Amino acid sequence: MEAIVPVFTAAGGNRHPSAADWDEKSGLLAFGANNNVAIWNPLDEARRGISELLSGHTDVVNAVRFLRSKSRVQTLIVSGSADKTISIWGDREGSCSKFKRLKALNEHEGSINCIATLPDEDIFLSGAADATVKLWRLVWRQNEHASILDINLVQSISLTPRYFPLAVSISRLDAQSMILAIGGSKSTIQVFVSEESRFKLAASLTGHEGWIRSLDFTVEKEGQESDLLLASASQDKYIRLWRVHKGEELPAISSAANDPALGVIGRSLSNKAHRFTAGQVKYSITFEALLLGHEDWIFSASWRKCKGSRLRLLSASADNSLAIWESDPSSGVWISTDRLGEMSAQKGATTATGSAGGFWISLWSPDGKAVVSLGRTGSWRLWEYDSDADRWCAQDGSYFLSTGSDQTTRLFAEWKWGDKHSWHEFSRPQIHGYDLNCVDTIGTSRFISGADEKLLRVFDEPSAIAALLAKLAGVKSSIILGLSNKAIQVVDDHESVENGDAEDHEAIDPSSFVHKSTLDIDHPPLEDQLARHTLWPEVEKLYGHGYEISAATASHDETLIATACKASSIDHAVIRLYETKDWREVRPTLTAHSLTVAALEFSDDDQYLLSVGRDRQWALFRRSEESPTVYKLKRSNPKGHSRMILDCTWAPAGISNVFATGGRDKTLKIWRVGSHEVQCAVIHSVNCSITATAFAPCLISGRFLLAYGTENGAIELLSINSKSYELEGHRRISSRESSPLKTINQISWRPSTFESSRISDLQFVVGIDDGSVRLYSKLAS
Structure with missing residues (x-):
């Protein structure tokens, strides 16, 4: 059996400001996608989209950061999840194309909300809903065969008064000292400085009036004597800039807020100098600027970190816009030079159009010539700077x-x-x-x-x-x-x-x-x-059911629709048929089940309608010879499986007398429909509930090809002799490390428009409970 690999994956990004990062060296963007970490190259000329999904977390991924170790060439990704764990992923052999999980940490007692890394350092920080921020150090040791990664917990900072950290940022003050900013579910920013590899509280910055959602340090200009700037974004709709200055004297610009010309605004801006010492060197933190312009919560603020380029700040807001900020060379005032997304006066936002909810994440490309943002719908947008036109342009594919x-x-x-x-x-x-x-x-x-x-x-x-x-x-x-x-x-x-x-x-x-x-x-x-x-x-709207719709299918000749709804009694566990010509319901309803019908499917020639349900039975309805819209019960098996049946599928065209069922009893069964009875030809047992089944649309060298998915995320292919019904091949499509870990909801083969005997000509798409859709095809040559 030829190798099958995913050729296309669609997955929405998680709405959390810390859930994505764009790597400077590899050009890869990693983002949380449900409980996975998705890898994507936004500037890939082939526009291939997501290259892989890293599975391992059991809950939503809230924080993702790339980590460049000073002792390793390998690309590392650190991810944190609502499952209270942190994962460290490493690319294989430095290829930057396939990642594997190297380590999992579970010392936190709450959902991981934010992660911070420092370029070319072997440390990272994590903040969680247990009101702690933890400092970790990477340690590599060599054995006979490979390098092994160990992660040591260096320090655990308990936040007092107790609050949940939502944003962290770290930077170097000098060769010996580091500075750390923490913000979250209160309006104060706490600043810590390192002393002998441990952090101590140095200052509490006040001024914001809402939760802090994003923090980012940057060096103001090249050179060892440069000041640091800290950008803080808040739910109060404002961005504040803070200056970290070396020396006892305050920076000259910090007195601007006391200028009488600013009137009430100037008097309302605190210019208190917060002084601290790090490694015998004196520093001060002062308020630098207030950035006004967004009309709703600000979720993200990030500096463009490109050597030799002008200092710029990118922000994303719930007002459906991105803003690029820059300091005016003559006045020093920070202004919004570019506005991307939707203007509030133009958006006409309603939840019906999906445009409400704004942008949750904004990131600069490594070269600073492109930006991306994540919106409410989980979709990414990309803008590239056109230097000739001096504007940002939106980019982009049976x-x-x-x-x-x-x-x-x-x-x-x-x-x-x-x-x-x-x-x-x-x-x-x-x-x-x-x-x-x-x-x-x-x-x-x-x-x-x-x-x-x-x-x-x-x-x-x-x-x-x-x-x-x-x-x-x-x-x-x-x-x-x-x-x-x-x-x-x-x-x-x-x-x-x-x-x-x-x-x-x-x-x-x-x-x-x-x-x-x-x-x-x-x-x-x-x-x-x-x-x-x-x-x-x-x-058209089709009425008749009394509860939530559970299944719907259309006949191949496009004349009928069969539907079912959730049911706990025989009165509602009925199948309703509708004609597509005038949308008239066909009476009477089809009865056989006593609980919810989980799946429906017409045979390829529409002679049969198959239903399976949570009452453990399957039912087979046959089209009437007198009327093509009438179906009558031919056979049912109240004990088709020992537990509820979750899906069913018909054999390919020309073989309308074979169908398969799979269910909670961990078995896949293939049935043959005879003139008087229906016999079970194959029973295939697995170690998990079968939740999705699908026959390939044609025979492959005289064999059935049947794909099935399980509750634990496995996708497997069976090759079955179409005459003897013997199992002649069994392949798991991908290793457990890269395969989904959540329930497979549906599998659908791409219809075959030709007579084929090769699996390489076939594709199928899989819908997964992790929010992703994946298209599989043959291994590219």
């Missing part, structure tokens, strides 16, 4: 749909540009108010979804999205629909909504219209376009 508990439905397709190709999100057809549980396509231009509500919704592909997919991905749509009278309206480029027809545009949400040129682009849509201009119009 499809599959995914839906999840983030309340969105997303469409992914392969962008084909020149001789290159890469997968990207092309549309966000649905942004919902409920967690979404199931989705299925009805042909190439329509889909149905079910959520934690009692109805199902049908969506049609708009012409702008169809044209975009055809242009960039080569996807041909059988139905091209207009938007003129749908939820989203197309207007000419010169037409203004405010000045349009009052009857048509009165009180309209800006997100509900799109100019014709908006999606006339030569690259996959950017995040703001996805959230605003790629919605699909809803054309």
Whole structure:
């Protein structure tokens, strides 16, 4: 059996200001993605996206930092999670391409909230919800075969009065001393200095009126006598700058706040000098500047650390904007020179468009010529500086749909540009108010979804999205629909909504219209376009169920929809059929189960509808010869499995009498449908509950290829002789170290449009409970 590897991974970033870092040397960006650490090169010319997910944490990753050890060439990543543990990851053989976990630390008693590292040092700090900040030191020792990493706890700082640290930053004062700033769930910043490798409290900086969300030190200019600047960002909507100055005399600029010309503002800014000693050298910390401009909480503030370049600060706020700050050379006043993202007056933000929630993370690229930000939807945005135009420019690629508990439905397709190709999100057809549980396509231009509500919704592909997919991905749509009278309206480029027809545009949400040129682009849509201009119009609602929708599937001839809902009694454990021509419900409902129907699937020729449920049984319904919309119960097996059945799948085209089921009893069963009975042909036992199953769409050298996923995150392939039903091959797709560690929710093979006997021609996509979607294909040659 040929090797199968992931070729595309989609995973949303975690909304935590400390959950990402961009490495200066490797160019890699690491970010928390649910309980994983995602590795991505934002400036990769091939635009391949996430290269790998590092699995090991059991809860959300809140903090990620690269660590460059002075004693090793190896790239290290330090991550902290809500599971109270810290992981240290190292690239293999210095390749910067594959990481493995070298060490796990569990000394904290609360969720890890922040991590700080120091370039070319063997130390790092971690702050947690146990109200402590811990200092760690890396120690490498050599044995006969390899270098072994040990992590020593040097100091544990208990924060008093007790508060939760949310931001930490560390810098060197000189060759012997270091300075540490800690902020969090109170408005004061605590500053510590090192004395014989241990930190002691040196000052408490007051002035903010909200929680401290971000701290960052930088050297003001090159040279050993340079001052340090500390930027602090707060939920009070302000950024404060603080100056750390060497010597007994205060810096001249620190007296600016006492200038009578500043009036009330000047008198309200404290200019108290905090003095301390480190290694017999005297220092002072003074307030430097107050940065005004954001209209909501500020989550992130980071300095551009590029030698020989002007000092700049990047900030991210819940007001949906990034700001780049710079000191005016003549006056010394800090001003916002560039504004990226969405202006508050223009955004028209509503939670329905997904634009509310702002930016949580902002990072400079290693060369300072690009910035990235993470928004509410877990998506990244990239801007690059165009020196010729003197402005920042937003950058950026058949499809599959995914839906999840983030309340969105997303469409992914392969962008084909020149001789290159890469997968990207092309549309966000649905942004919902409920967690979404199931989705299925009805042909190439329509889909149905079910959520934690009692109805199902049908969506049609708009012409702008169809044209975009055809242009960039080569996807041909059988139905091209207009938007003129749908939820989203197309207007000419010169037409203004405010000045349009009052009857048509009165009180309209800006997100509900799109100019014709908006999606006339030569690259996959950017995040703001996805959230605003790629919605699909809803054309129908299907009623009838009494509880949350649990399963939905469409027939292959596109004429019927089968649906089910959560149920604790036989009254609600029914299957409802709807005709797609006029969306009429077909009566009577199909009954067989007594508890929730977990999965539904039509056979390839639509002669059978298979259902499995939490009542441990499967049921087989056969299409009536008199009416193609009527199905009647043919067989059911109340003891199909010894515990609840979680998924089912039909054999590929031309073999409509074989199906498979998998469930909580840790068995996978393959059944043969005869004229009078249904027999179990194969029982395959595993060590964990089976949560997802899928037959490949064609035979591979006369064999069935069956993929299944488990509750503990394993994905495996079985090769089964289609005549003797003997197991002839068994492969785990990837090692446990790199495979998912959370439940596999669904597996779907890419439909085969040709007669194939090679596994290398097939691909399948996997939806995982860690919030990621992964596309697998053959090993690239």
